[in-house]
Amino acid sequence: MLYLIFTIDGDWKEYFDVNLAEEKRLPNVGVMQGLIKQEVEVATGNLDGRFIHFIHTSPRARNFFLNEPFMKFWRQIMENGGDIGIHPHEDDPHKAYYFQDSSRMKKVISGQVGALRKQGLNVCAYRGGYLTFSSNLIPILEENGLYFDFSCEPERYLVEGDKLVSDWRGAPTSLYRMSYQDHRKAGDSHVYEIPVGTSKGHYLYFEKSTPEIIEETALDLKEKSTKDSHDIIVSVLTHTYEYTSLDEIKNIEEKISLLKKYGRFINLKELRNIIEDLPKKS
Numbered sequence: 001m002l003y004l005i006f007t008i009d010g011d012w013k014e015y016f017d018v019n020l021a022e023e024k025r026l027p028n029v030g031v032m033q034g035l036i037k038q039e040v041e042v043a044t045g046n047l048d049g050r051f052i053h054f055i056h057t058s059p060r061a062r063n064f065f066l067n068e069p070f071m072k073f074w075r076q077i078m079e080n081g082g083d084i085g086i087h088p089h090e091d092d093p094h095k096a097y098y099f100q101d102s103s104r105m106k107k108v109i110s111g112q113v114g115a116l117r118k119q120g121l122n123v124c125a126y127r128g129g130y131l132t133f134s135s136n137l138i139p140i141l142e143e144n145g146l147y148f149d150f151s152c153e154p155e156r157y158l159v160e161g162d163k164l165v166s167d168w169r170g171a172p173t174s175l176y177r178m179s180y181q182d183h184r185k186a187g188d189s190h191v192y193e194i195p196v197g198t199s200k201g202h203y204l205y206f207e208k209s210t211p212e213i214i215e216e217t218a219l220d221l222k223e224k225s226t227k228d229s230h231d232i233i234v235s236v237l238t239h240t241y242e243y244t245s246l247d248e249i250k251n252i253e254e255k256i257s258l259l260k261k262y263g264r265f266i267n268l269k270e271l272r273n274i275i276e277d278l279p280k281k282s
């Protein structure tokens with residue numbers, strides 16, 4: 001069986017645009033509210049509410065999404081059978097990346113998780129900005145009850161100048177328990193990695209893939225799962241800024257309906273049940 005987890009990273013385009021004035025790079029309440037409303041509508045209409053919204057928490061917008069009107073969306077998503085995660089962008093795009101600074105990451109992650117839990121939102125998913133991850137994050141995620149990581153795009157190797165941003169070379173291509181020593185290997189930590197679905201160098205990454213590619217990738221994954229008699233559990237990646245125009249939304253809905261031909265969309269509660277039933281590896 002092919003299981004899919006639909007995810008949306010709560011980013012806006014201007015955040016990444018180094019040519020804009022600083023104030024133009026900040027999120028706009030009204031615009032973001034409109035986009036997130038669209039996300040929720042797409043998820044309600046096409047996914048039975050099952051998706052994860054990853055809250056953007058960069059230094060530019062540290063607590064922006066932890067206040068109203070956004071908190072009401074996060075509650076609504078969870079009430080509808082969806083989930084909430086955090087998406088720390090500890091970076092200044094194309095200039096600085098702080099992901100290797102463990103004490104900084106620890107402070108940011110526990111601060112954000114604490115603030116959300118205080119408001120009654122039980123977050124348990126994580127995705128690094130730029131799909132960044134390092135093994136020293138594993139104990140930090142465990143301490144904060146973030147047992148599901150979605151940062152892996154298998155084979156991703158992103159370097160900017162002399163800085164390593166993201167390295168997922170050699171990572172497994174379906175759900176695995178991470179090794180404390182190497183996040184790209186299976187091991188005995190309590191954090192599960194759910195990689196972005198991939199086959200033949202293509203990904204279930206909507207922005208980078210045509211409907212044809214999405215369908216081909218899903219078909220490959222489904223066939224592999226049948227051939228190996230093994231469940232495949234992967235994620236599907238989109239961003240909040242893709243929910244802007246009707247055309248974009250139509251395109252997203254088309255891709256979702258193609259994926260439904262081959263796999264089943266689940267939420268984190270269903271994922272927990274599936275993990276319990278997985279054969280234990282010796």
Ligand SMILES: [Zn+2]
Pocket residue numbers: 009011087089128129130
């Ligand atoms: Zn992002």
